[in-house]
Every structure is written in structure tokens, then in C-alpha cells.
Amino acid sequence: MAFFLGIDAGGTKADYALADEQGVIARVRSDSIKRMRVDAQAAAHHLETALKELTAKTGIAMSGIAQTCVGTAGETVPLVTDWLRAEIPARVGGGLLILGDVEIALDAAFRGEPGVLVLAGTGSNVAARTVEGRVITAGGWGPVLADQGSGHRIGLQALRALCLARDEEKTTLLLPAVLEFWQLSSFDELVAHANAIPGPDFSQLTRTVVDCAERGDDVAQAVLVEQGRELAHLACVLMRRMGQAGTFAPRLAFAGSIMEKVARVRAALIARVREEYPETQAMDGVVDPVDGALWRARGAAGIV
Structure with a gap:
């Protein structure tokens, strides 16, 4: 029996799955092991802790792993990849494959086949794989x-919308809700806090925006619909590019906390895409990128 390790190494966390040829045996999560986000000592500690937890859960020694696949942002950055190539083989047996986080997420959704994947959490990105296996992307250029x-854009646009509502003398639940969340006492304090350098984490306002929308606030609802439609535009850009190349396949999948938890954004996205591509098939739920890493690990070992 062969064993495989899949790792989704994100900026704030890393997800690990230990599997055999048929299915997943155990999963664990650690803080980030991405060297662009944490120092070498912290990354090594997080990795070591997670691997020990997997062994404790399963009784399987890491030396018995046949193949590991890691998906990470910054897969072309030597600081990231050199560390992974040094530290993982020092603790885990078998081969090592390092891919981009977008690629393993596409694999989790489509198993190497064509399709479009929308990833939206704190940040966002839209990616597609063509029939030829080429990965193309739109967006993903960071918060500025x-x-x-993304969560960042939802929070920021909600602040802009509540400021415009104030100018228009329009009432919105967003103003008192944001003041309460940030523990501020006035609109002037909100303006100063939002414009501070360095600024606050706007993505933390996402839950507040969603709550206001669910309570019937028109301004909050419009922000979420607008952001869904902006993501849809990127998905349609990739679908057009795939169609022009003769590889168009209207399949849409999702990943990330916004796609999982913010129904208005997701619904607006799907509705907008279907305005242009009515035949689009939207997958239920969200994909788990670590499943794509395991699929790649098995494939690298010759197991389909």
C-alpha cells in the first residue's frame, strides 16, 4: 500500500492530507509554512508539528510516504521553493512535486480537464485550464x-458606499454596524481610522456587510451583488479566451471563504456569467485545493 501527502501551503495557514491509493486517511492544519510570510524557524516548527500530528493520528511514519505534492503561491520564488525542497525531503520520504496553489485548486475541481475556477477569500483570483493543459488567469493582482x-474589496467598497450614502443623506445600517465593529464613536473617527497608514484589515468587515445585507440594507446588498458581478466579468474574460482558442468548456467551480460563505456574491456571479453563457454548469460547494495536491501526488507515482 502506497501513501501520499498533499499540502496546500497558504499565506496564513497550511492544510495537509495523508492518503492511500483509495482515499484520505487524515487531515491536519498548521500555521503558514510559506517563507514569504514567516521566517525559516517558524515555518519549520509549523511543518514539523503538522507532520507529527499526522503520524500520531494514523501511525504512519512520514518516511513511508511515496510522493508529496505541495501547492503554494510564489512557486517561482526561490525563497519559497528552495526552503520547501530542503525541509520537506528532510522529514518526508519519496518524491516531491511543487506546484502553484492555483494549479492544485484547478486539479481539485476538474482533475486536469478544462474549466474555470473562481477563488475568493481575503484576496481573489480567477483561473482556467484549457484542453491543451495551459493555465490562464485573470485578476489576482493584489488588493490595490x-x-x-474578495473580503478586502467587500470591506473597502462597503466603506465607500456608506460614505456616499452619507453624502446623499441616505440611511444605511452599515454606518452604525461598522462603528460598533471598530469600536468607534463617530463618523469622523471612522474616516480617520479607514485612512490611517498602515490601514486596517478591511477584509474583517465582510461579516458586518453580510449581516447588514441579511437585515435588508440596500446599500450592503448592492455592494455584495456588485462584487459578484465583478468576479463574473473575470470569469467571462477567461471563457472568451478559451472559446477563441477552440477550447471553451463552460464549467465553473469555486474556492475560498467568500465563495463558500457569502451567498449573495456567489449568486450574483453565477447569474452574470449565465447572462453571457447560459449553458454554464456551476458546481455545488467549494473545492478543497489539497484534494488536487493528492490527485497530482498519486499521478506522479503512476496511480490514476
Whole structure:
């Protein structure tokens, strides 16, 4: 019996799954092992702790792993990949495959086949794989330049919307809700806090925006719908590019906390895509990128 290790190494956390040829045996989570986010000592500690937890749960020694696949952002950055190539083989047996986090998420959704994946959490990105296996992307340029539909953009646009509502003398639940969340006492304090350098984490306002929308606030609802439609635009950009290349396949999958938990964003996204591509098939739920890493690990070992 062969054993496989899949790792989704994100910026704030890392997810690990230990599997055999048929299915997953155990999963654990650690703090980030991404060297662009944490120092070498902390990354090594997080990795070591997670691997020991997997062994404790399963009784399977890491030396018995046949193949590991790691998906990470920054897969072309030597600081990231050199550390992974040094530290994982020092603790885990078998081969090591390092891919981008977008690629393993696509694999989790489509198992190497064509399709479009929308990833939206704190940040966002939209990616597709063509029939030829080429990965193309839209968005993903960070919080200043892109991140449509992300937690960051939802929080920021909600603040802009509540400021406009104030100018228009329009009432919105967002103002008192944000003041309460940030523990501020006035609109002027909110303006100063939002414009501070360094600024606050706007993504933390997402739950507040969703709560206001669920309570019937028109301003909050419009923010969520707008962000869903902005993500849809990126998905349609990739679908057009796939169609022009003769590889169009209207399948849509999702990943990330916004896609999982914020129904208005997801619904607006799907509705907008279907305005242009009515035949689009939208998968239920969200994909788990670590499943794509395991699929790749098995494939690297010759197991389909």
C-alpha cells in the first residue's frame, strides 16, 4: 500500500492530507509554512508539528510516504521553493512535486480537464485550464490593483458606499454596524481610522456587510451583488479566451471563504456569467485545493 501527502501551503495557514491509493486517511492544519510570510524557524516548527500530528493520528511514519505534492503561491520564488525542497525531503520520504496553489485548486475541481475556477477569500483570483493543459488567469493582482469579490474589496467598497450614502443623506445600517465593529464613536473617527497608514484589515468587515445585507440594507446588498458581478466579468474574460482558442468548456467551480460563505456574491456571479453563457454548469460547494495536491501526488507515482 502506497501513501501520499498533499499540502496546500497558504499565506496564513497550511492544510495537509495523508492518503492511500483509495482515499484520505487524515487531515491536519498548521500555521503558514510559506517563507514569504514567516521566517525559516517558524515555518519549520509549523511543518514539523503538522507532520507529527499526522503520524500520531494514523501511525504512519512520514518516511513511508511515496510522493508529496505541495501547492503554494510564489512557486517561482526561490525563497519559497528552495526552503520547501530542503525541509520537506528532510522529514518526508519519496518524491516531491511543487506546484502553484492555483494549479492544485484547478486539479481539485476538474482533475486536469478544462474549466474555470473562481477563488475568493481575503484576496481573489480567477483561473482556467484549457484542453491543451495551459493555465490562464485573470485578476489576482493584489488588493490595490485587483482582488475583485474578495473580503478586502467587500470591506473597502462597503466603506465607500456608506460614505456616499452619507453624502446623499441616505440611511444605511452599515454606518452604525461598522462603528460598533471598530469600536468607534463617530463618523469622523471612522474616516480617520479607514485612512490611517498602515490601514486596517478591511477584509474583517465582510461579516458586518453580510449581516447588514441579511437585515435588508440596500446599500450592503448592492455592494455584495456588485462584487459578484465583478468576479463574473473575470470569469467571462477567461471563457472568451478559451472559446477563441477552440477550447471553451463552460464549467465553473469555486474556492475560498467568500465563495463558500457569502451567498449573495456567489449568486450574483453565477447569474452574470449565465447572462453571457447560459449553458454554464456551476458546481455545488467549494473545492478543497489539497484534494488536487493528492490527485497530482498519486499521478506522479503512476496511480490514476
